[in-house]
Amino acid sequence: MNAILLMLLGLGGMFLGYVFYSKYVAEKIYKLDPDFRTPAHEFEDGIDFVPTNKYVLWGHHFTSVAGAAPIIGPAIAVIWGWVPAFLWVIFGTIFFAGVHDAGAIWASSRNRARSIGALTGDVVGKRSQSLFMIVIFLVLLMVNAVFATAISGLLINFPSSVVPVWGAIFVALIIGQIIFRKWMGLGTISILGVLALYAMIFVGPAVPLALPETVMGLSDNASWILILFFYAAIASLLPVWMLLQPRDYINGLQLFIGLFLIYGAVLISGPELVAPAFNTNTPEGTPSLVPLLFVTIACGAISGFHGLVASGTTSKQLDKETDARFVGYFGAIGEGSLSLATIIAVTAGFATLADWQAVYHSFGQGGVSAFVSGGAQILQQGLSLDVEISETLLTVMAVLFAGTTMDTGIRLQRYIFQEWGGIYNIKWMEKAAPATLLAVGSCLILAFGAGGADGTGGLAIWPLFGTTNQLLAGLTLLVITTMLVRLKRPMYVTLLPLLFLLVMTIYALLIQLKGFYDDANWFLFSLDLLVLIAAIWIALESASALTRIRRENAADQAGENATENKANRS
């Protein structure tokens, strides 16, 4: 099949989903009201609560939820063939992610813009709230470990990207200063910044850099991971305007340019998909498609991380409640289209089936590196860019993404440690530096503990990360469903995805548990067990919360009927 057809089918499907399904959900289920006074207006303070233009808000929501995860997941999952990955991304985006993201914004904006974590405590129960904190912590922990591993792999596979990747940080530092001191307008600076970044991408292949095989007894992989965490720790401690803000900005521009280039190149060259539609000849050790597909692709189909962004910052800036449809649902579509681009790159970006099979020789292979080399092929065919330059370009895009997520993740983890310091009255833990050390330390333990001293274990936890992320999405869906039941509205649009997620995650956890047991990987075995307990707990909480509220509703109904009868009789 031709990649153009796949691209049009995918984008068209998601577009129809936006036009019809999201309209139905927004108008009939969430009943978004343009006259509702949103928290951004009600509590407007110029700090957190600021009514924001919906396109700007969408840009932020999208760039803060889109990370490297929607690239890594599909790039691993095409091992089962492109059809399953494609269908799950498209249907997941339409029926799961969009509903979940828009719903999280709605739920939060109807509850004084409180975060989903706080809402869980109110709407579902106190126990669920503590559960929520644990799941968030696990997700952050895994995301940092996985991304550090992924980045180090990329830096080793594509040494031409080392200069532009680290150079981008200097560009960001300089831009940050220029903007902060108001030396130049933002328009000029954006153009200069992007030019500087692309200049380095062109220079990169001429000056490839690689670490020596071993540095002080550590493999190059392990050294990169240590360097990355050292960098992330510092970046998360700096004032945001210095590095984070300009880098995010450049990243956002990069993302739109990158997506545009890939889709443009596909349209021009129209490559054929070389990977099989259904891979009947999966390499040995590949787990079964059901349920592993549904946790391997988390971001891109549905991701709990979005709920955190949606309820944490987006809902506080919502100008009109009806904007939630565009911001949330279309944000999910943006992410879905990134995943779609990845699927096309890793299935059409190879010359022959044999080349493809050489990359996907066992489960967990491929990943971002496949995206980079596949995507580079397509860019070369479509735009006749040099392969090495295209590879550098895509590597930089992926690394910058993963990097941003990493230091945001470290920052959030630090907040959690600081909060715990406050709760348990541990004074030193409330300070920024020691809390950051704890955050980085726990991530390092996971990155190295999962796979030995060379730090390659990070990607082994990818499916586990997906599972935890889905659990988080499940919790958000539970909150939305509970709210819908309370309001006596149809709950199937969120209940069915919730049930599906719970079944698939628990099933996947059990299968992985057995895998870790067989491999005698006790570290991941206990982590899996922990997540499994959380998953079962969520399932039980969901059941009890929903039956409780239905009973309350029924009692209300009965009460109303009784008074009505009485009134009729008298």
Add this chain to the structure above:
Amino acid sequence: MKITAIRNWLSRANKLANEYYNAPYRAAVARAKREQDDLFMLYVYAEMMGIPNPASYYTLELQPLLLEQFHEWHLRMGMEHSPFDEFRCC
């Protein structure tokens, strides 16, 4: 006519870009600024709380200027009412 249209469009684009640059970090930056301001409030009202302040001769002048922020400041500092006997607020 055309030039003004282009100029309008550019200034709109610039405004959106500025918004895009600042929106996600507005909260963090504003919070940091507020923390500094709070410390400054403490300097200005230090003398009234019995904290000797060598610059009180100068900060006294600022007191009426900062009065508007006083209410929010004492609330933020966790005091329901004005901490000063001779200085009522709410």
